[in-house]
Amino acid sequence: MLPKKSSLLFIFFGVAVSFLSGPPSVQSASTPTSRDFFEQKIRPILAQDCYECHQSSGPRKGGLALDDRQGLLKGGDSGPSIIPGNPDQSLLIQLIRHEDIDRTMPRSGAKLEDPVIRDFEAWIRHGAPDPRDFPPTQEELTLDTQWEAIMNRRKQWWSFQPISSEGTGNSVLHPVDALIQEKLEEVGLEAAPRADKEILMRRLSFALRGLPPSPEELRSYLLDPDPMAYETWVDTFLDSPQYGERWARHWMDWIRYAESHGSEGDPTIPNAWEYRDYLIRALNQDIPYDQLLMEHVAGDLLSSPRIDHANRRNESAMGTAHLRMVFHGFAPTDALEEKIRFTDDQINTLSKAFQAITVSCARCHNHKFDPISQEDYYAWFGIMASGRPGMVDARHRDEKDHQRRLQLKDLKFEIQNLLLERWNKHLGTFPASWEEASESWKTGISDSKSGDLFWPLAKQLESPQAAKAFWETVSAAHASLGSNQGGNQWTFKDPEQASQWFGFGPSMQTTTAAGNWTLESDGPTIVQQVLPAGFYSHLVSSKDPGALHSPRILLEQPMDLWLLINGDGGSMARYAVQHYPRNGTVYPVENLQGGSWRWKRFNLDYWQGDAVHVELSTAADQAVLAKLGQERSWFGARQVRFLPSGQSPENHVQVELYFPLLEIRKGVPPKNIDDLLKSYAESLALSLEQWHQGTMTDAQSLWLNQWIQRQQLPNNLDQDPVLTEKTQRWRQIEKGLASPIRVPGILETRGYDQPLLDRGDAKKPLHDVPRGFLSYLDATPYEATDGGRLQLAQDLIRPDNPLTQRVIVNRLWHHLFGRGIVSTPDNFGKLGSPPSHPKLLDYLAHRFKSDGWSIKKAIRFMVTSETWKRSSLASHEAERLDPDNRLWSHFNLRRLDAETIRDQLLWISGKLDTKSMYGKPLTGSHHRRSVYQRVKRNDLDSFLSLFDAPTPSSTTGRRENTNVPGQSLKLLNDPFVIDCAENWAADGNLDAMDLSQRITTMFERSFGRSPTFSERTQCELFIQEMVLKKKNHHQKFLEITTQKERWEETLQQMDEQARARVRKERSIALQTPEPQGPKPFAAWDFSKGPDDQMGQMKLKLEGGAVIKDG
Template sequence: MTGRQTAIFAALLAAGVLAGWCGSARAADVPPAGAAPANAVATNTATAADLEFFESRVRPVLVEHCYKCHSAESKSLKGGLRLDGRDALLGGGESGPAVVPGDPAKSRLVTAIRYDDPDLQMPPKTRLSDRQIADLAEWVSRGAPWPEQGAPASPAGPAGGAGSVESFDLWKRRDAHWAWQPVRPHDPPAVRDAAWPRGPVDRFILAKLEQNGLAPAAPADRHALLRRVHFAITGLPPSPEDLDAFLADPAPDALDKVVDRLLASPQYGERWGRHWLDVVRYSDTLGNETDLPIHNAWRYRDYVVRAFNADLPYDRFVLEHLAGDLLPDPRRHPRDGFDESVIGTAFYWLGEGRRSPVDLRLTQADAFDNVIDVTCKSFMAMTVSCARCHDHKFDAIPTSDYYALYGYLKSSRYTQAQVNRAELDAQAAELASLRSKIREAAGAALRRRAGSVSAYLLAAAEVSHAGARPLAEVAAGAKLDPTVLERWAAALKEPAAVDVTHAMYAWQRLAELDPAAAPESVNAKWQALLADAKASADGSAAAAVRREGDVELADFRGAGFEGWLPQDQSFGPAPLKPGDFLLGADANRPIATFVRGGAWAHSAFLSPKLEGTLRSRSFTIDGRYLHVSAAGQAARVNVVIDHFVMIQDPLYGTLRRVLNGGAQWHTFDLAMWQGRRAYVEFADTTTPDLHAMGAPAGVGPDGHAAVSRVVLSADAAPPPSVAPQAPVALLGADSVDSLATLAKRYQVAVNESLDAFGAGRLDALPDGEARAMLLAWLVEHGLLDADASPAAGRGPDEDRQVLASLFEQFRATESKLPAPQRVPAMADGSPDEEHVFVRGSPKTLGPSPEPRRMLQAVAGPVAQQPPAPQTGSGRLELARRVADGANPLTARVMVNRVWHHVFGRGLVPSVDNFGALGEAPSHPELLDYLADRFVKDGWSVKRLVRELVLSSAFRMSSTAAEAADAADPDNRLLHRMPVRRLEAEAIRDTVLAVSGRLDTGRMFGPPVEIFLTPYMDTYGDDYGRPKTSGPLDGDGRRSLYVMVRRNFLTPMLVAFDAPPPLNTQGRRTVSNVPAQALIMMNDPFIAEQAKLWAARVLARNELDTPGRVRLMYRQAFTRPPADDELAIAVRFIDRQGGELGIPEPARATDPRVWADLAHVMMNVKEFIFLN
């Protein structure tokens, strides 16, 4: 604290100002979420969060790494120490207690796993991971919570993991626990005080109070009520104008009108969207070592805000989260038309991420575990992840259910989905239509131009012989275009023509003969060429036979992609077959080339400006080498092992190739991945991979990827190449006695090929590939660009005009293609179910895969559930079961979350855990009444919020009679409205609001970079530190729009308990620590905003000093100052001006004095608390 700040607060303390102000708000009623009771260390009375932490993060480590030597199952108990029960831990072994609850530094277990003592290192052969060590130390610091007393029975068998004393009975547990039971509608109960209830909710609350001999607190005053309702709905304080309007409205529905206005404001979605982001652990970065960005995560944040503002039915919200990419009726943005539904699936990818770990499968299993944990807690408030290593210790969740859910993730893919896909699809369809018209027009035009092929061939042969007439003379004599004839002559001399598969192989070989050669000699040469062609065909047939041991993963010769999964527009509806064409850049030559050399999945099918990906189905790596025949430009191919997409050089650089060149074999050595599951991905998108800071080197816009074959093999050499069909076969087998005869044969072959091309059936012909090679050679050499003897009808100029018009339309449409707007999302993969990991280890698998299905406690036994689909992931079917109104959890959980945010405490206080370790509902009938109504009201969150904030319960004062507090000290019965501290974001936003700096008009878009404090600067470039700092005030944006960097969280928000984005946290901790006071007194942001607030107040020239103080009170506290408060503040202005040496006449208008007063008012408890 600076000397000036010390003087400010000393003066106020002497005057009794802070003592009075700070005492004006009651202490917050909500205990820290997850905080252990004071006697937790001694008695093991841990919270649900502590026990969940033990089950998910500690017990699996003990089971895997310690129980072999230190449990009841040990053949020889080492050191007399058992680690399979809390009493055994505390009793210790030969060297004393293994754990001192609450003190990791004094616990021998922690010392051993940290390898701090060279004589005490456990496990002895392999050190635990840093995370496992940190988890065990954290567990000890929490008091070593353990759900079982005494030593447990021996661990269970192959189903995995340590068993409990009581055997697992799923149906007994289901039937015994309230949360699994169907929602039962209840009529609101009768009450004695019929005047108090405003609706059914109040009757449930009042009935419970009356049963316990209590009465509700008196109504809150209108100032407190208005502030309360503004923060509940928008997270922002009411303005003085809002206060004046409310106080001036005597109508009975005055509050109703305020509530309806706030619910209709865009700030409602920002407030309630922020609540939801806690549930799905939202972050813009991945954390861990380099804190890489989650590309485009902000689109999900905006989606959530829009969903709440639009009052999207919650069941639809759930469907979009779990399977928004698969919905048959994707929801479109009402103005911009982009796909809202697919954005919901981004929540899957908001967790932490590590790139290139040593154990890919374990790291991916940890990532999937986080997804399962967040998914099940978010929508069903069940700790399903506690069944990762063993059957759940307390809830009706067997470990087989956990791996059934795992299969849905394993059958899906990470992608960067296009949200504006509909717009791009429409443009792509227009391009496809124009492309078809170009093919028809070009086929007809080329057919007319090709009438002189035989004449050009004979003329080119003539000029190629020694002593021939000059080319111009030959062209004139034959009435041919000399420029085109020159091209013919040059093209026929190219060295490649000596290959039997070359389009002009036969012509070049016969043209080598003397022009006066006898017909018999010509035919003999011709027969030899036919023999060469047959030998080539026989060799191709042999090469086409699959090499023993090879597994062909890609065969695009069929009608479609044959099990491969194309995404977005670039790869088109089907692979390109021989005879398909690619457009060029010249309107005079719109067809650049024809496809040959087999079938190709080609992402420039329509345009290189379109983007997309192509993924294989999952396969088991049972061959060392993966051979990929591919070409491309500015594109990439990835081999994804165990679904782990964050592979990064240099550790695993062999799993990615950048495609920048012609067709060639790319070989991946997969020796270290034998037996693993994998898939192959081709991408020409400019969006970087998940692990990358930017696009990989060599990857850029307008790229393309083309793939013809993917082969898994034990052989290091690629498979033999299959030679294309020899065009000689198009010329017939009859004898040829002269070049003129052969020229006519070429003319017929060209004519027939162009007819087939124009009709769109070239690829259907058995010799279509040979015909495509012939046409490609003619087009690529510009040999059909002009025709000296056009056929009757349309001439070359007219052909050019028609083609130029179509081509210009195509390029104009192409130029209007919008840039893809992308978001991290889920895409469907191939069905891929998972085995149970015995004791949670992916190295030890159960006997058979678990079929994908819903939790049995919700959907019934496995045999009664419909089988998962045999194509795709089945996530849509799962989503429908989760969002079903008959699911006993989903509606209850969301209703409880809303209640928690309105009243500060849920009807079930453990909002993320409805299991046996969670807390029982305080008003079970009310919970079921609201859940039933919620479903029947169309799952409307806004209606529910409105009903609750307009209730008499919400309008109660936070002050109650002492007798009521004594009878209900925790306020479980809601005899008064609890006092609540504002959340971190609401505090920061309120500071901006009173200063006048808050910009509520700007919503959505990429996040504002965080402000780097000097402390953050000390990290250098480590841990993903941003290159530049954002503005101190976040550019005046709401806290929602400030970037969430896992490694660089905003200090003010952290101090006020903004949760680290690691897991679901529907109920925030509410702490009271010195850092909060230090932030409010010393943070440069607070000081800057105090100055702006002072300037804002001083700008009101019509106000005197008392008037300005009154304005500040109304802005900060939504009430006028009491007389003594006003007097103290006015006196402070004068005294502080004297402290600063300001002449007396100027003190009342000096901005420094008013900034100091503003700073003090921000430090008043009432500023950050709601009464």
């Protein structure tokens, strides 16, 4: 017998094409009795969906083989699978019809399309002719079931076919109406009449702006005799700023917009709101959709980005922010699984939002329904995973900024020359002997330590043994300099080694030679630091953003990471495991303060087998940990080393600055303190000369820097008016540099190919998959050295990609008409719905591109059709023949979405602020539009969520439409709603009107029309009833108040009586004599003797007792 869950693996898509679009094909002319019919309509289904589980020479589930005629007729354990001539009695037909939910075919559980089932029925009805006399050979079976054959069959599904450029013939109707009318005539339906002008105006305003028309706007439209008045208002609404706010919210649904990462702590995605503002601006400016799509995938990589020159903003660079809006768990112990999860989220969102296909379904195996292979998935995975989470600077560095930076460079050169002149003069004041040394030198020695300017002098004065040990240490360090290299170790004074790293920021594109220096941005001193060779983020300004990333390193053994770094202002150093951007537990972060050089060690033993990279960043430029309020921050890096766990690099940090002393003496230790002082002077003079020549060594830069830090070279502003003037000028220009516009984004480094994971198991990597597009369209691997996002963006809008245009026009139709031509806007694959009007969809897609990918033009085209303008009242025939209104004989009734409900409440109450646009997200009962409401994953707005605002977890092209009691209760009891109602009730304009005028005004503001007679009557009766109730309540209130006053008077009388009684009793108590205690009956005064002076008790002295002194 057949098993309850029969095993047909895939569903064939191509058969349905002839039923969905285009003219009849050659295949459609074949009959169920012909061989062509079997070869074209039956065998492909059997090969694709059946052979995997039902073969003569392989799997034969339920004893059934379907790869030859005899096996098909014989059937399996349940008997014959078909009865030629009788499809209804054929078991195969019953199973593919899903008549018994416990016994269905194919195995996937997805039912075959109705046209395919009808083909099988017709074939069996005509005797089931089958030319397969013998089971196929293994080679033939392989050809029938290999992926390439399956993919080619699946490519025949309607959405993967080229877009038809077929027009609407000679019809005088609007093209939309002509194509809609064609379908209506096929079933004999008539279109509904045009809706009333009030309804049209309201429909248009809500659709384009998300707000109702004002009474003044409505009145203007109704009284305008111009036959083009409607079109004028279409253009007015499309040109309004509110259009961008409305349609940006739709777009935010598509890319699951969020401003936090979720999980424990729910950290904010820094400046995610900049993306929302970017969308609003782009939509209001009608930026072409192909340009927006390029920006969403690779806006940071465009050679000619879109620049807002007025605000010096690189708009294109902001588009990739949506790729950062993924969920991140807290401190995952398996970083690779976390990376797979959030990269899968990126792939899922990108493919659904812009291609309406589910590429993520091919993570563990070839797609079960669509022509998407597992290799396609990992080709995209490599593209996404090659980029790293980070902050992107969207500030456009224009010519003005460039000139300022050149001015700073020139001033810096002039200041350096003035400093050299000052300091060379200062050399003449240098002590020739220790006896001549100033007090500051002697004080410096007393508090010096290793790495300090005075330490050699301190060792020389301490003892001969201490001096000898010191110089031996310096000599040994000098001899071993640079000896421990190789493997994953980098010294950034070597340009070749530095070129393997990736810098982001104005000063991070290359390393600097030793001797570069930085100025203090304020304060009494001039020089901040003289620097050895390395990467630095602040060579021009500490306001500049900066990030430095290492290549990708695979930890094949227990390792320690060592960084020779400095920094200040809260800059950060960390290692990122599998691109995970958060910190916590096994994800440490080092905050840099103070500006001193040091080796920082990170132990990586826990992460053996994982891939890591090193990140250094300024305070506000970490992907998640960004300290956005820190305006000035900087870091520097000289060396990075991955060493076997337990090993350490040679630590010359404390002694390297003494190399100039050793070199000036040619390795010979000084004889005495005066000899050493002479070497101090000579080494400083040489360092200044090398600084002037630009040929400094790292050690000389450190040595000169110590002289400055220890205030042994004049570095104050007040010591030279010319130097002061130039320094102040430098600071003034530096303060005028534009601050960065930081947005979340992707930092592109070197691309790598992702291994295909066996059944999606991260622990079972197989062969590497070259990065590339979807192979059904183009299997050519990308040749880019970076991740390939730019090529992916170009492939999304390539002329032969049929999905991009169809998907976006369907989304526009969905948001305008309430349902898409394809009712599953996020899935154009086999599991999605086919289009109700294929020719209309293709016409719109073709026109969309011809119109320059303009979203506004597409919307204008749709809303000027009669189909859009129709009444929502369905005829009886429409309800009978087309209950779901898939043929668009009338307009769909639609409920307002969550944001529009909230915005309309504010608008009606007169509190909506439509002037303020853009900016940081808001919380609570603010009065701006809901698009600006904070979207925090763990704390979503309760009002919007209740009315079906989407949870930001995946693409939402079609919102849920629920009807739950909580919605009514929210509108009755929510403080926000009550506040809106009270504000409206307090409108002084309403108070000046009579009841009828007030009802009319409130109706017009709420519903865009005057009330009907019935509505007015109901309102008047309701108000009269409320007035009467209020009067009765007031009367009861007065009665209760009067009764309350009586009781209060009675209570007061009782209180006074009680108090009087208490006072009386207290007064009586005061007049009563004091109670008398016991009276004495005996008393003695021993100065007078032992006799009782009061009574008769006389004492007798015995035992030698005497009375003395009383």
